[in-house]
Amino acid sequence: MQDRNKHTVKPNNLLPRCAICEDVPVKGIAGGMKIRRAFICNQCEQKIVTMDVESQEYHAMVSTIKNILGF
């Protein structure tokens, strides 16, 4: 650890940001999964698997993920 850059430290460089909720998980990379260059936190992952596939929210989520994957 270097403290010489203390004043310019931006956690975004080290911690992944969720592509869906834009949250930075406390556990960092261990708090979610990486999909290509994107990252999805555990919370969103859980949300996806427990979501009603008929719901609008689910379809919105699916398009977000498709965008991430570049479909």
Ligand SMILES: [Zn+2]
């Ligand atoms: Zn998330």
